Amino acid sequence: MACRVAVIGGGWAGLAAAVAGVQRGAQVTLFEMAPQLGGRAREVPVDGLPLDNGQHILIGAYRHTLALMRTVGASPEALLLRCPLALVYPDGSGLRLPPGPAIPAFVRGVLAYPGWGWRDRASLLLAAGRWGASGFRCAPHASVAQLTRSLSPAVRQQLIEPLCVAALNTPTERASGRVFLRVLRDALFSGAGSADLLLPRASLGALLPAPAQAWLQSRGATVRMGQRVQQLQREGSAWQMEGQAFDQVLLATSAREAARLAQPLAPAWAARAAAFDYEPIITVYLRCPGARLPLPMMALQAGPQAPAQFVFDLGALAGDRGTHGVFAFVISGARDWAALGLEATAEATLLQAQAAFAPGTWPVVPTVLRTLAERRATFLCTPGLDRPPAAVAPGLWAAGDYVEGPYPATLEGAVRAGQAALAAALAG
Incomplete structure (x- = not known):
């Protein structure tokens, strides 16, 4: 039986x-x-759109x-846009990993990072070498902030902080260094294509x-x-x-x-x-007919008045769903913003969107379509x-x-x- x-x-x-x-x-x-x-x-x-x-x-x-997707008949090739990892900011700076074997691609991406000096690049490459030599392990109670303190301020702010909050939904000073290293190992150093971004088209x-x-x-x-x-x-x-x-x-x-x-x-x-303990994620959907971003997904500089770390151009990803001119601004590690309220968060995101991109990006002033909060999106991934x-x-x-x-x-x-x-x- x-x-x-x-x-x-x-x-x-x-x-x-x-x-x-x-x-x-x-x-x-x-x-x-x-x-x-x-x-x-x-x-x-x-509003009739199949958003998430x-x-x-x-x-x-x-x-x-x-x-698992393939098993149940959902084709990743049809439903996901695959592209090499690119954490690019509106000013064109950011990490872009070229195709190819993992370690050479990482080194080439770091060396080509616009705006970084040789000290920035050397601090990251040396740290990555140490992490690899240790088998991507660290002390159980080390935070990501402690793990990366040898890196230059530019590397920590422009790469480590957005990667950490995207992967662990936990700020670097509270995030587990051990889990972060496991994510880095599997994503960046476990074979060609492992770090590729797979962005949902559906x-x-x-x-x-x-x-x-x-x-x-x-x-x-x-x-x-x-x-x-x-x-x-x-x-x-x-x-x-x-x-x-x-x-x-x-x-x-x-x-x-x-x-x-x-x-x-x-x-x-x-x-x-x-x-x-849990950490929320807030997504602010903005609408701006006729607008397009340079890339389907872009990184943003978050700060006290700028909530979002990433933005997605849903028209570029899934325009056949009627999402042309719809943008998803994602706020991870959103506890402080959730405490301020969704309306205040949406207003700050709207201002951030207008300030982050070059004039002409938004043909008209964007409007807030909807603000969604997942209050217990993930557990707080602490050491x-x-x-x-x-x-x-x-x-x-x-x-x-x-x-x-x-x-x-x-x-x-x-x-x-x-x-x-x-x-x-x-x-x-």
Whole structure:
């Protein structure tokens, strides 16, 4: 008899677990309390436009995520714009990695960085050499700020800070140096194409949730939408839940929801899962008919009066969705701005947009289309963070980007966690 597996939560971790379960012959039932799949990476229609709850990107190193997309029939080649890593500012400065083997491409990109002197370039190349010699490891309690203090101020401000907040959604002075180095290793130094930016040409729903749901249902899995699991009960060797019996249960929910369900069964694990601190991400969508940016994605100089670190030209990425003249300004590490309020944040972003680009970029004055905040976008990825294991109790597993692992809260981290939890459940 096939193993009966319940997956609670239909975000990217839950979808990864459910697909892996079907592939391995399990009888899978997926529960999702929201009316749509996707979790924190989902489509949110705005004024009839298929926008998202935040602008997510993938990179070439996200091999598990890309393989999962292909499995469910979502072609990365068709749905993602692949381009070499370019963190370019409106004035034309920034890091551009040329195609080719990883290490030579990095060296060439650093040496060609406009506006940097030889001390800036040497400080980064020497530091990268030390990180590589150490196996991209550092002391568990080192922050990114401590890890990079030998770098010049220009390198820290123009490269390290935007990379850190993009990857970890945590300011450098509070971010884990160990996790940051793992991201750098996999993205910049793990093979040709690993650092490539993969920018969505379609909504997040089309990247995975919609095709995964169709794939699961076509193969006999049950997907129950709009149903929040209230409690878990163990009766003999089976779990009783929502009138059904299951052999294995995977908690692919948020850490807080997993803690609620696990608390009566594993209070110590639940306490660890409930203890995370979170960092928001705010996305300000601006509209300016007729406007185009030099690149589909550009870096911005953030500061006390300038919230956003990146901007995306959605018309250049997905103009067939009616998004010509729509721009997504992304504010990571947005705790202070969230405290000021979304209206104030949007007003500051509008001023930043007008000031950052050359005259003529905006044919007319941009207007705010919508401001969206994901209040618990990611856990605060601090040094020595206590992340709970995937094993919660016999037959009960956690599958989320917050469980023990080397990655921050990313789509790839979620997918890997879901697949790993499913494999452990069936092995146990």
